[in-house]
Amino acid sequence: MFSAQVRDAYVEALRDPVHIHAICEEYRAAATIDREHDVADQANGRRIECPLLALWSSEGGLETWYAREGGPLAIWRKWADSVEGSPVPGGHFFPEEHPHQTGAALSKFFEDNRGNDASNRVL
DSSP: OOOHHHHHHHHHHTTSHHHHHHHHHHHHHHHTHHHHHHHHHHHTTOOBOSOEEEEEETTSSHHHHTTTTTSHHHHHHTTBSSEEEEEESSSTTHHHHSHHHHHHHHHHHHHHTTTOGGGGOOO
16 A cells, blocks of 8 residues: 555545546546557557656556567557566555655666657657
């Protein structure tokens, strides 16, 4: 679990109906228009050119759900030229549950990719 301070921040944010609506719209888009955009992007050969870091919960099902595809990194490599990442301890809210490990992974990624020309481009 995560701290009471983090939990309180979530509760406070979710008191605002605008925030709840935005969260619902994000999930709706992921199941509808985002998929259409993904198909169009792949058909047009669009790729992510900057370095990409994928982190996911070690306690979730991503690795087993996508085992046939080669796991989460293999999926992202279909989209991006430079992909690295790994599972992070914790559940769905791993950044809140393990902020230091999540922060360390992010810091290392940004340090390793400092000055990378592709990381400075906006697509």
